[in-house]
Amino acid sequence: MRIIRFLNENQVPTLAALTDDEKVYTLPQQGFMELVDAAEAEGTTTLAFVQNLIASASPLNQNVQDLQLLVPIEAPEVWASGVTYEKSRDARNYEATGGKLDATTFYDKVYDAERPEIFFKSTAARTVGPNQDVYLRSDSNWQIPEPELGLVINKDGKVVGYTIGNDMSSRDIEGENPLYLPQAKVWKNSCSIGPAIRLADTVADPYDFQITCRIYRNEEKVVEGTAKTSQLKRKFDELVSYLLRDNEIFDGTVLLTGTCIVPPNEFTLENGDRIEIEISSIGVLNNPVKSQSR
Missing domain, CATH: 3.90.850.10 (Fumarylacetoacetase-like, C-terminal domain)
Structure with missing residues (x-):
């Protein structure tokens, strides 16, 4: 499981999960560390947390190659x-x-x-x-x-x-x-x-x-x-x-x-x-x- 950021159709930076079969699922968190912290708050791994988030969601119709990718994390x-x-x-x-x-x-x-x-x-x-x-x-x-x-x-x-x-x-x-x-x-x-x-x-x-x-x-x-x-x-x-x-x-x-x-x-x-x-x-x-x- 990988995490990416991209600009959506409204030009808003969006966090997403990228599965190993190249499916893209948008995530509600604003940034990567927010995702990590949310998983930690629930006492679970980031992987398990993401899997739970996308379990009942539908992937984007777009391929990852068609997205305008951003830095995956704005590292301080x-x-x-x-x-x-x-x-x-x-x-x-x-x-x-x-x-x-x-x-x-x-x-x-x-x-x-x-x-x-x-x-x-x-x-x-x-x-x-x-x-x-x-x-x-x-x-x-x-x-x-x-x-x-x-x-x-x-x-x-x-x-x-x-x-x-x-x-x-x-x-x-x-x-x-x-x-x-x-x-x-x-x-x-x-x-x-x-x-x-x-x-x-x-x-x-x-x-x-x-x-x-x-x-x-x-x-x-x-x-x-x-x-x-x-x-x-x-x-x-x-x-x-x-x-x-x-x-x-x-x-x-x-x-x-x-x-x-x-x-x-x-x-x-x-x-x-x-x-x-x-x-x-x-x-x-x-x-x-x-x-x-x-």
Whole structure:
């Protein structure tokens, strides 16, 4: 069972359940966390609560592909984890050493350290949803998407759902100096999430998700890569526990868990490209790429 948001015929944001056979049922709640809280108030799981809501309802006549989807949750904050996969560590080393192969840097230390790298990524106002433009940073010449599994958590750090995230990144800015990380990660429309939230109750093994990223140029596929969350160096509860340390977290926060798919080093995104990120049992997050003028 997945949860989506879309604009109805009156252009009103609407919460809905999306079943595994692709049927869409509208829900009375306004937002995802309201749904989670309502289930908790009744002492049941979110899955059981949703199943009860839709048991006697009729699905929409529209297919999910025909809906104008929105971000599935207006996350007050999006945080991200870095260097959680070996592939990410190697890519960061390549950036930091000016392209030296097999070089080692402080990123090796981060990869092996007890404390993970966690950084602030986005706010609700900076985050876009399915089919919305992600922007290129105007002062960077080497930019890529970072396809990631996102954890939707409540204020106590409980994982209540899983979504797809795109952590747009400027490799040249981060490689120039690690202290430039916020500028390499945070700008307008530099984060997308969606298209749905897979209820945590329905996921038997969160380390069994398959992630695929495809990049199209003139609608021709120029990059494709796959990975599985089983390749993670760290566990999700470890990442969440460090995010919560001496920190106030809000209901509906999204924590991106790092990437294991990195395009070839000679590749950079261009205006007009299109990014597809697919995670098994969640869906496909599609975003066109747009340049910004300086």
